[in-house]
Amino acid sequence: MILHIEQVIDPGTLSVIREKLAQESFSDGTESAGWAARQVKNNQQLRAPHPLIELLQKRLAGHEVVKLAARPAQFVNVMINRYDIDQSYGTHMDDALMGQVRTDMSFTLGLTPLSDYEGGELVIEDSSGERSWRLDAGDVLLYPTQFLHRVNAVTAGSRVAMVGWIESLLREPQQREICFDLYQAMRSEFDKHGKSANFDLLSKTYNNLLRRWSKR
Numbered sequence: 414m415i416l417h418i419e420q421v422i423d424p425g426t427l428s429v430i431r432e433k434l435a436q437e438s439f440s441d442g443t444e445s446a447g448w449a450a451r452q453v454k455n456n457q458q459l460r461a462p463h464p465l466i467e468l469l470q471k472r473l474a475g476h477e478v479v480k481l482a483a484r485p486a487q488f489v490n491v492m493i494n495r496y497d498i499d500q501s502y503g504t505h506m507d508d509a510l511m512g513q514v515r516t517d518m519s520f521t522l523g524l525t526p527l528s529d530y531e532g533g534e535l536v537i538e539d540s541s542g543e544r545s546w547r548l549d550a551g552d553v554l555l556y557p558t559q560f561l562h563r564v565n566a567v568t569a570g571s572r573v574a575m576v577g578w579i580e581s582l583l584r585e586p587q588q589r590e591i592c593f594d595l596y597q598a599m600r601s602e603f604d605k606h607g608k609s610a611n612f613d614l615l616s617k618t619y620n621n622l623l624r625r626w627s628k629r
């Protein structure tokens with residue numbers, strides 16, 4: 414389950430953040446890359462702890478769809494990155510463990526409006542081919558950390574984004590998808606027919622699966 418969630422951060426907050434970020438000095442992105450990914454990583458970054466990262470992470474963690482799709486136990490290694498013209502991050506795998514934290518899901522939160530940069534697609538590869546996304550400011554791509562992926566070179570402007578990883582209470586992507594789908598079905602049954610017998614059965618199954626699968 415790969416989700417493109419739009420408008421997670423409101424335009425007012427985004428413009429304040431962009432102004433503040435313009436005054437920050439970023440460091441070389443290879444600092445935090447694994448030993449192989451380092452060879453293909455070419456960007457700049459701003460790392461936690463930082464008040465802007467804290468603010469954005471809090472908004473992200475509080476977003477209803479993010480909570481339901483990712484079931485975060487904890488966030489790890491959240492940072493803001495920037496790709497200037499000709500900068501890219503070639504095909505790589507993210508580390509499965511960051512310190513003691515398992516990375517189940519990755520996210521990118523776009524901070525630059527689409528009209529302010531060109532290129533910079535986030536491309537995810539699987540056995541069926543590739544899919545790519547260009548994120549607008551405030552949009553999030555949330556995806557299981559199981560795929561080879563890359564960021565294509567920026568060809569105009571700069572692409573700034575917040576990226577990070579989530580250890581989920583539900584370890585397997587399929588468990589997350591089943592709980593996500595069941596929750597939607599349960600809500601829609603409730604909205605259409607109230608607390609019906611079908612709602613009760615869906616609620617029973619949803620909660621029992623969540624209890625069975627969730628782990629800290």
Ligand SMILES: O=C(O)CCC(=O)C(=O)O
Binds near residue numbers: 494502
């Ligand atoms: O900037 C992005 O969208 C993704 C960056 C990435 O793949 C990483 O930092 O590992």
Ligand SMILES: [Fe+2]
Binds near residue numbers: 505506507
């Ligand atoms: Fe990555």
